Amino acid sequence: MPDIVVIGAGMAGASAAHFLARRFDVLLLEQEDQPGYHTTGRSAALYTQAYGNAAIRALTVASKPFFDSPPEGFPDVPLLTPRGLVLFGRADQSDSLEGAFRDGRRFVPEIRMLDSGEVCRLIPALRPDYVAGGVFEPEASDIDIHALHRGFLRGVPLRRNAEVEGLERSGRGWRVALRGGDALEARIVVNAAGAWADEIGELAGAAPIGLVPKRRTAFTFEAETGAWPMAVDVDEQFYFKPESGRVLGSLADETPSPPCDAQPEEIDVAMAVDRIERATVFAVRRIERRWAGLRSFVADKTLVAGFDPGIPGFFWCAGQGGYGIQTAPAMGMTVAALAAGEGLPREVRDLGLEESALSPARCQGGAP
Numbered sequence: 001m002p003d004i005v006v007i008g009a010g011m012a013g014a015s016a017a018h019f020l021a022r023r024f025d026v027l028l029l030e031q032e033d034q035p036g037y038h039t040t041g042r043s044a045a046l047y048t049q050a051y052g053n054a055a056i057r058a059l060t061v062a063s064k065p066f067f068d069s070p071p072e073g074f075p076d077v078p079l080l081t082p083r084g085l086v087l088f089g090r091a092d093q094s095d096s097l098e099g100a101f102r103d104g105r106r107f108v109p110e111i112r113m114l115d116s117g118e119v120c121r122l123i124p125a126l127r128p129d130y131v132a133g134g135v136f137e138p139e140a141s142d143i144d145i146h147a148l149h150r151g152f153l154r155g156v157p158l159r160r161n162a163e164v165e166g167l168e169r170s171g172r173g174w175r176v177a178l179r180g181g182d183a184l185e186a187r188i189v190v191n192a193a194g195a196w197a198d199e200i201g202e203l204a205g206a207a208p209i210g211l212v213p214k215r216r217t218a219f220t221f222e223a224e225t226g227a228w229p230m231a232v233d234v235d236e237q238f239y240f241k242p243e244s245g246r247v248l249g250s251l252a253d254e255t256p257s258p259p260c261d262a263q264p265e266e267i268d269v270a271m272a273v274d275r276i277e278r279a280t281v282f283a284v285r286r287i288e289r290r291w292a293g294l295r296s297f298v299a300d301k302t303l304v305a306g307f308d309p310g311i312p313g314f315f316w317c318a319g320q321g322g323y324g325i326q327t328a329p330a331m332g333m334t335v336a337a338l339a340a341g342e343g344l345p346r347e348v349r350d351l352g353l354e355e356s357a358l359s360p361a362r363c364q365g366g367a368p
């Protein structure tokens with residue numbers, strides 16, 4: 001019997017299992033044949049310290065040393081490759097640009113304001129008559145998601161095609177029932193089921209954390225590009241970045257959805273193409289690939305890590321939203337330390353994060 005069963009082998013479950021496996025017997029359960037099939041395999045793969053609230057930024061910054069020098073067993077490739085990030089805006093978005101600069105600068109001192117000419121020199125596809133200015137984060141990077149995920153999964157027992165459909169308290173912990181009739185026992189259950197986390201909570205009898213999966217659409221098209229930074233509308237209405245000789249675009253949509261195998265809507269692709277074409281010299285003739293994924297948030301948009309206050313041995317690792325890849329190393333460490341009853345790891349505590357900011361209780365209407 002494993003000490004801990006982790007439900008879900010996306011980036012959240014894989015990183016949690018990696019750090020938990022240093023102290024416990026762990027088994028990872030994944031309903032799909034491919035562990036990265038859902039949101040993890042559908043992201044834009046950016047690491048930026050200027051995104052999200054203070055808790056997200058702390059988890060992102062605390063993850064950096066791991067990305068820079070991962071432990072032995074990770075693929076021998078850089079996990080981060082410099083990309084840079086420009087938040088750009090029109091003249092009527094100047095308040096947003098100033099706000100983004102002030103806000104970003106509190107966490108990333110290297111962030112600087114750019115005028116229209118500087119933005120267009122960095123991203124020559126942008127039209128000078130569209131762009132009034134930008135905010136540049138030079139250290140933003142592309143994440144090698146495949147290498148990161150593979151590294152986390154290495155050495156951790158994983159059962160694929162193992163959909164959890166029942167959770168019952170039994171003697172020393174939990175009886176975990178799988179689709180098809182099989183069952184196993186474990187002392188602790190870690191719920192890293194992505195968009196399905198509230199459904200797994202319900203199986204355990206836990207109060208919901210109010211998770212809302214939100215669909216975001218992305219696509220690629222052919223166009224002349226260079227080694228440009230990622231370009232994001234400062235009000236997050238659309239973005240694009242060069243990717244393997246193509247351009248990856250998105251409407252940055254956030255449409256609430258039930259947990260599911262998310263599919264792109266034609267209208268979201270068309271609106272993104274329209275906005276990209278207005279801002280750039282790109283003429284999008286053909287969409288090569290399109291997809292959608294669910295970014296799942298709780299109300300305060302911070303991640304959730306901790307034991308359920310009402311259900312012994314049931315641990316939440318959820319709410320990864322739009323930052324589950326860039327926060328995965330610190331979140332994995334945090335899950336392992338909290339599950340071991342040690343409080344937050346020093347790496348995240350030193351950045352001002354408190355356990356109550358991550359606790360499931362704060363999302364369940366109780367005192368944190």
Ligand SMILES: Cc1cc2nc3c(=O)[nH]c(=O)nc-3n(C[C@H](O)[C@H](O)[C@H](O)COP(=O)(O)OP(=O)(O)OC[C@H]3O[C@@H](n4cnc5c(N)ncnc54)[C@H](O)[C@@H]3O)c2cc1C
Nearest residue numbers: 008010011012031038039040044046164194293324325326
């Ligand atoms: C278009 C887009 C762009 C993004 N860009 C970025 C970015 O640039 N940077 C960044 O950091 N993040 C980004 N994200 C967010 C990031 O992808 C997510 O935060 C992250 O992948 C969430 O990981 P997860 O493991 O929680 O979810 P998932 O990858 O969905 O994993 C959850 C797993 O749980 C499994 N599961 C569910 N129910 C059960 C069950 N009953 N039994 C067994 N298994 C179960 C599912 O099959 C799934 O594999 C983006 C997301 C999208 C959609």
